[in-house]
Ligand SMILES: Nc1ncnc2c1ncn2[C@@H]1O[C@H](COP(=O)(O)OP(=O)(O)OP(=O)(O)O)[C@@H](O)[C@H]1O
């Protein structure tokens with residue numbers, strides 16, 4: 001599939017951010033497999049790696065590129081009239097399943113130079129010819145993440161809730177998102193490694209949060225391991241695995257494949273960062 005041009009008709013993408021309050025719990029795995037699953041359904045998809053200091057998307061897919069979001073930001077500042085986001089995207093293609101990646105910066109130094117306004121502009125306006133833009137975020141309520149959560153259509157809020165501190169962090173994160181006044185339908189609770197042996201039941205988490213899980217992904221270390229070792233999304237690395245099937249079901253929810261449930265539809269941004277922006281006038 002060729003990179004669509006910026007001359008395409010202006011319209012908004014469905015933006016799905018993959019976020020958590022704890023590191024290392026599967027955000028990147030989820031972001032990659034959502035992107036692959038949506039592409040498999042025939043949608044135009046871009047996966048933006050916004051874990052700016054320690055992005056893993058290219059590593060997990062065994063790809064490399066010198067073109068990154070940092071370069072895109074520089075080009076937008078230096079040559080706004082000549083800027084083409086397609087020059088900074090990398091294509092992943094396997095057996096006709098194709099999606100594009102906006103890679104994270106190569107150097108930690110570049111992460112410090114991030115201009116939130118420009119990154120927001122890239123995500124909301126320059127990538128808007130994609131049907132879906134999936135954002136792989138890190139685990140902080142940083143200014144960049146708040147801006148990205150604001151512009152997201154849905155927040156795929158992930159947790160691996162296997163012991164008390166994890167439960168505490170998941171609850172604090174959820175309460176914080178609610179305090180930012182996002183519509184509850186914008187926040188989709190996703191439990192990862194949900195069937196692993198643990199002391200805390202998913203139903204206890206739901207009772208504590210007062211909200212059911214949108215989806216539960218099973219624990220499947222061999223398949224994830226194979227996926228990372230071969231640089232392929234799960235649908236290729238482990239097509240018959242329970243985790244692949246579960247990702248297929250999650251993609252079906254986001255595309256409203258069965259015509260039921262809460263599909264990923266466009267909503268008004270708003271939120272905490274929007275409030276701050278208005279307050280400070282930027
Ligand atoms: N469903 C799963 N079953 C088994 N192992 C998993 C599953 N999901 C994630 N993992 C394991 O967790 C590790 C971390 O996953 P991943 O890199 O996607 O997390 P992350 O939240 O993006 O981390 P970071 O916060 O560092 O960006 C993977 O390398 C894998 O070993």
Ligand SMILES: [Mg+2]
Pocket residue numbers: 027028029051056136
């Ligand atoms: Mg990650």
